[in-house]
Amino acid sequence: MIATTTLVRGVFLLLGLVFTLLGFVGVFLPVMPTTPFLLVAAACFARSSTRLEAWLLAQPHFGPLLRNWRDHGAIPRYAKWLSLGGSSLGFGMFLLAGPSWILALVVGAGIAAAMVFVFSRPDV
Structure with missing residues (x-):
């Protein structure tokens, strides 16, 4: 033990x-x-x-x-917005690579789900 x-x-x-x-x-x-x-x-x-x-x-x-x-x-409000901005920028760069629409939809849905979770947390 x-x-x-x-x-x-x-x-x-x-x-x-x-x-x-x-x-x-x-x-x-x-x-x-x-x-x-x-x-x-x-x-x-x-x-x-x-x-x-x-x-x-x-x-x-x-x-x-x-x-x-x-x-x-809790997540500070500024961190939530930075997270949204960084995720949006990353997704935009991902789209520039020309993925299939199905892959873009899956990745976009994953990012959207993550952002819903982040913004559902209380502010500090």
Whole structure:
């Protein structure tokens, strides 16, 4: 039983580190999201390392967003609009590649569903 608990904590720790790395890569690459990866990383650290969870939540740029999500399920209004703008820009660039209408419809529906979810969350 102890070995299983240690193994599970190790897996969550490894996943937290990987998602943190992906989140920080997303800061510099416009096609990679940042916050969703850091949200998953914080959840993984909550199950494996309270020290790393506290470090992530204390980050000046991302900590408040992560804490608002964890405590209230809330997204700041400016982040919602940035999300809509970035998704719209990305979808426009996708359309310039000339996808089939079915693929464009599926991708557009996925983006629309994501935006409905984002805008349904409470404001901070």
